[in-house]
Amino acid sequence: MTKAKPGGAEGARWIDFDRATLAKAFPAEPFTYRHRLADHPLLQLDALAQLAAELPRDRLEYNSGRLQPDQRPEETPGIDLEPEAIVRQIETAGAWMVLKNVEALPAYRALIDAVLADAARAAGRDSLAGAGMIEPMGFIFVSSAHSVTPFHIDYEENFFVHLHGDKAMHVFDNRDRSIVDEAGLETYPGKHRNHRYSAAYEARGRVFRFGPGDGLFLPYTWPHWVETGEDWSISMAITWKSPADRRLNKLYFVNAVMRRLGLPQARPGARPWTDGLKVAAYTLARVPIEPLRRSEAMRRRLRGLIFGRKANYFYAKPGKKA
Structure with a gap:
């Protein structure tokens, strides 16, 4: 602290x-x-x-x-x-x-x-x-x-x-x-x-x-x-x-991924029980990934593997793709 x-x-x-x-x-x-x-x-x-x-x-x-x-x-x-x-x-x-x-x-x-x-x-x-x-x-x-x-x-x-x-x-x-x-x-x-x-x-x-x-x-x-x-x-x-921000960030992440899969979700707070499941699932999924993110090269690979090449857009040189 x-x-x-x-x-x-x-x-x-x-x-x-x-x-x-x-x-x-x-x-x-x-x-x-x-x-x-x-x-x-x-x-x-x-x-x-x-x-x-x-x-x-x-x-x-x-x-x-x-x-x-x-x-x-x-x-x-x-x-x-x-x-x-x-x-x-x-x-x-x-x-x-x-x-x-x-x-x-x-x-x-x-x-x-x-x-x-x-x-x-x-x-x-x-x-x-x-x-x-x-x-x-x-x-x-x-x-x-x-x-x-x-x-x-x-x-x-x-x-x-x-x-x-x-x-x-x-x-x-x-x-x-x-x-x-x-x-x-x-x-x-x-x-x-x-x-x-x-x-x-x-x-x-x-x-x-x-x-x-x-x-x-x-x-x-x-x-x-x-x-x-x-x-x-x-x-x-x-x-x-804040703790509330962190929880919302997890929900916004899960909802975004679900929307990408064609499964739009209710806004955070509309279904508290479902929100709790999403937060727990997000937290659990991060456990094996977090140690890998210490490496810049691995962060780039993980972003590309999970979210596609656009996730690494900030690497792009002028006139080139990420």
Whole structure:
């Protein structure tokens, strides 16, 4: 169990969460805050270039940043540069990149834990587990100017922190099933995260604009798309799952697989007894697979074997299939 300690060097907090805001909005609604991470040495361009060179290949995803919110996955243009070069040339590369699961490196995990400890403390809890914060993870985004991250949802809770440049996030209520329906919430590795999008959605959304030092709490599965401004940018998603999130993720996975087999399922919560069976089956099935996933090569083989070649789409070079 990770104890909630003051974040940052020499006990300094990285984020000062407002207790009244947390009590009112967290974890059901988005809210903004300020942070002190923009100058952190682990989050500067040189450090991220080195990180891109060290991470396993399936922890890196990159493509052209010249996309649309409703970008068709199969029509996404690539970038013919190596990951480290993309980061070092981000000012001119016209690229978008995410460095995934950086918590695997101890220094980044310590930083993530420190930020989440700030939140746990502000929520009146003495540990991350006590605050319902399980599976801390980090995703770092490096983008050229005028880049777009298409419309999608994420399956974690997210303390988003902006570090360099300017960026806007268009956020929509995840309770509005006319934007993302039940089938859209279902997910598995072979199903691309991009969702259908209509400009008409904008009337029902909120636009959050960021400069260095700005942050946003983004709740579980709230749909959003992102655009950078006139300068290249760096942002980080500091994420976790609650026990309820983990259970829903298992149900969304099983339901997605069943739908793929032509057997659409009732939404989570509609049939609690059946939900319990699905969660148990998922948990049991993961037991023999989990040790194999420690290897990047085996993760790739398993994704391809179980979900098809599309599950490894982020390996593709420009003009080539994964």
